[in-house]
């Protein structure tokens with residue numbers, strides 16, 4: 462049986478690391494916060510007994526996931542921040558939905574023990590900074606998305622893999638998601654559920670606001686603006702699978718000297734959502750319903766941009782998407798810009814690893830290493846001309862061209 466006593470030497474090392482990283486953090490070193498979080502996590506693991514770790518895994522993690530989802534329905538986060546975040550009892554929190562105060566109390570104290578809500582005394586709750594984030598509808602949408610989409614098929618993933626004799630899922634139309642969800646392709650399934658589809662887009666939008674922008678790592682002036690042809694399709698920056706237009710709005714603000722056309726291509730339902738948000742209203746951003754498995758209508762554009770689009774698809778479908786772009790590209794002039802992560806060969810960031818398993822679960826796809834990206838893109842007759850990164854665990858930017 463594993464020892465019940467943590468190894469003191471390991472704990473001492475972990476403590477020393479926390480102290481060093483903590484000092485850098487207190488000295489306002491901008492790179493220190495993430496290091497401190499990582500070393501503090503390592504300290505918790507070092508100090509836990511194996512049984513502590515097992516109980517955290519078996520008891521705490523499912524409780525946290527379920528309690529958070531229920532709390533969104535019970536509007537606990539929103540209610541907790543109301544009236545300046547004044548302390549509230551479970552009776553006060555329950556009033557928002559008419560739920561039983563006893564139930565609200567049980568969920569609230571679970572939230573407190575998992576750090577999602579603060580507590581000021583017996584049955585008296587106050588918001589902490591995480592509560593305040595989750596009170597915002599866009600961030601709460603992440604909890605809905607995770608529970609209704611990821612968790613529902615995660616519960617079936619082991620069974621699916623056993624049934625397939627543990628083959629790596631590679632078929633976007635017949636994989637773990639379909640096994641758990643009536644054999645539907647993931648995006649069709651989502652489109653048929655407008656509330657979840659909205660939660661998905663709200664969450665993606667919120668998530669992006671906290672990741673370094675691709676323009677902060679890519680030399681847009683040198684690679685896109687200089688040499689830009691200003692007439693027709695050649696002037697276009699096309700955001701393929703661009704959601705409701707935030708990427709183009711950010712690009713417009715971050716690279717205002719790009720004076721070419723800005724084109725958002727998406728599924729018709731998403732174009733409708735972008736229209737409802739007045740994304741194309743001032744005429745600067747053009748909205749186009751377009752299926753990226755069909756011929757690309759904007760020919761010879763300056764850039765075809767895709768953020769977290771290719772990671773949604775196995776290699777076979779990525780080749781089809783890239784082939785449609787390749788057919789439209791002007792050799793040497795057009796660029797494909799792929800904003801996705803390049804997962805490390807060793808000590809991969811937890812964000813990348815989680816996303817990799819999510820992608821397997823949802824769409825039989827995966828995150829790719831730099832070598833896998835080069836192989837995939839090269840197999841389509843395209844050439845990788847740069848890979849840009851900023852910080853561990855973020856998406857990078859891969860540039861590819863059709864050689865002359």
Ligand SMILES: C[S@@+](CC[C@H](N)C(=O)[O-])C[C@H]1O[C@@H](n2cnc3c(N)ncnc32)[C@H](O)[C@@H]1O
Pocket residue numbers: 648665666669701702703704708726727728731751752753754767768769770773
């Ligand atoms: C993970 S989301 C990324 C959205 C956006 N690029 C971003 O980073 O915020 C993938 C997007 O691909 C779109 N999509 C899926 N299938 C598509 C298709 N066949 N043609 C065009 N867009 C599609 C989805 O609607 C979704 O918005």
